[in-house]
Amino acid sequence: MQTISATNYSIFFNEKSYEFLAEVLVPNRYSKVFILVDENTATHCLPTFLANLATEVTIEIIELEAGESQKNIETCLQLWHSLTELGGDRKSILINLGGGVISDIGGFVACTFKRGIDFINVPTTLLAMVDASIGGKNGVDLGNLKNQIGIIREPKAVLVLPEFLATLPSNEMRSGLAEMLKHGLIYDKEYWNQFKNLSDLNTEDLNILIHQSIQIKNNIVSEDLTENGIRKSLNFGHTLGHAIESYFLESDSKTPLLHGEAIAIGMILESYISKEKKLLTNEEYHEIKYIIKDIFETVNFSQTDIKNCIDLLIFDKKNEFGKVQFALLDGIGAIKINQECDNDLIYNAFEDYQ
Numbered sequence: 001m002q003t004i005s006a007t008n009y010s011i012f013f014n015e016k017s018y019e020f021l022a023e024v025l026v027p028n029r030y031s032k033v034f035i036l037v038d039e040n041t042a043t044h045c046l047p048t049f050l051a052n053l054a055t056e057v058t059i060e061i062i063e064l065e066a067g068e069s070q071k072n073i074e075t076c077l078q079l080w081h082s083l084t085e086l087g088g089d090r091k092s093i094l095i096n097l098g099g100g101v102i103s104d105i106g107g108f109v110a111c112t113f114k115r116g117i118d119f120i121n122v123p124t125t126l127l128a129m130v131d132a133s134i135g136g137k138n139g140v141d142l143g144n145l146k147n148q149i150g151i152i153r154e155p156k157a158v159l160v161l162p163e164f165l166a167t168l169p170s171n172e173m174r175s176g177l178a179e180m181l182k183h184g185l186i187y188d189k190e191y192w193n194q195f196k197n198l199s200d201l202n203t204e205d206l207n208i209l210i211h212q213s214i215q216i217k218n219n220i221v222s223e224d225l226t227e228n229g230i231r232k233s234l235n236f237g238h239t240l241g242h243a244i245e246s247y248f249l250e251s252d253s254k255t256p257l258l259h260g261e262a263i264a265i266g267m268i269l270e271s272y273i274s275k276e277k278k279l280l281t282n283e284e285y286h287e288i289k290y291i292i293k294d295i296f297e298t299v300n301f302s303q304t305d306i307k308n309c310i311d312l313l314i315f316d317k318k319n320e321f322g323k324v325q326f327a328l329l330d331g332i333g334a335i336k337i338n339q340e341c342d343n344d345l346i347y348n349a350f351e352d353y354q
């Protein structure tokens with residue numbers, strides 16, 4: 001698969017990833033190579049990764065527990081200490097081998113250690129391959145506030161090895177798929193059309209879809225790294241999706257949803273709003289709803305749930321000047337950003353989703 005050029009770095013696939021590492025991890029280039037893993041990627045991905053790594057440079061492995069609960073400033077403190085104790089200096093490099101939690105926190109730690117050392121993302125979840133590892137956003141949560149602390153800085157490279165997906169649980173695969181569907185909906189109708197026959201999908205097809213999805217995300221962020229314009233299109237499904245995700249997380253009676261599961265619902269709801277605003281036809285809306293509902297389990301929302309989700313919207317960090325702003329579909333494959341919408345319409349979107 002063709003290497004993708006990002007603004008200041010490249011996204012390599014399969015064997016080209018290891019060729020890149022062999023060129024970069026030579027003596028005297030980096031004083032020390034650190035690999036950050038979580039307990040699952042330590043088991044499932046690290047042995048293969050190390051076996052393919054041809055370098056004489058000393059490698060130190062740093063392992064975290066798995067999960068979003070690790071993505072906080074206390075873990076950063078622990079990582080800054082580990083890097084220091086293991087002899088890290090300005091010429092060290094950090095390789096983030098894991099899902100979005102590892103690339104977000106590893107990227108942030110690399111950007112802040114010694115005022116910034118190089119880092120490479122090696123995403124091991126579908127979501128991290130097509131989304132989290134690309135685009136330079138690094139950071140951690142502050143209490144319940146997701147990604148409240150962070151920095152935009154791009155990695156030295158991103159290395160995509162889809163073989164790692166073999167051990168990824170199916171719900172985590174679906175979670176990543178939601179972002180791929182989003183890329184089609186907001187940017188490329190032909191790409192979206194490929195998801196209509198998902199049941200026939202083999203590994204080779206999936207790898208091509210991953211490559212195309214990365215290309216879409218990269219095109220968008222290359223044009224607008226700091227999210228002043230087109231990058232906001234990536235928020236499609238996320239305005240309501242985030243509120244739903246937070247509500248399920250905080251509610252004692254609900255099982256938390258994975259990010260992509262919440263975004264899938266958010267995309268159906270925001271497609272409904274797009275339709276009501278005459279940006280999407282009835283047929284397009286029903287196609288989107290049908291395809292997404294076919295992949296993701298349907299969630300039932302009571303009237304109280306809907307009200308609570310709408311209340312939570314006001315905490316969305318993307319609200320500007322006190323108003324909730326949506327990125328809405330403008331037909332399939334295009335988007336209109338900075339769209340406002342009243343609460344009744346949001347309520348109707350939830351009702352129609354059921």
Ligand code: NAD
Binds near residue numbers: 045101166
């Ligand atoms: P994650 O990193 O928690 O990974 C999900 C689970 O899969 C974890 O338990 C992990 O240990 C396990 N895992 C990872 N690779 C595996 C493999 N190959 N085999 C088996 N198990 C494996 O979560 P995620 O879904 O990858 O990422 C979510 C995070 O990404 C969130 O914190 C979110 O905020 C962030 N994110 C960031 C951006 C960005 O632009 N920076 C974009 C989207 C999401």
Ligand code: ZN
Binds near residue numbers: 131179238
């Ligand atoms: Zn997302």
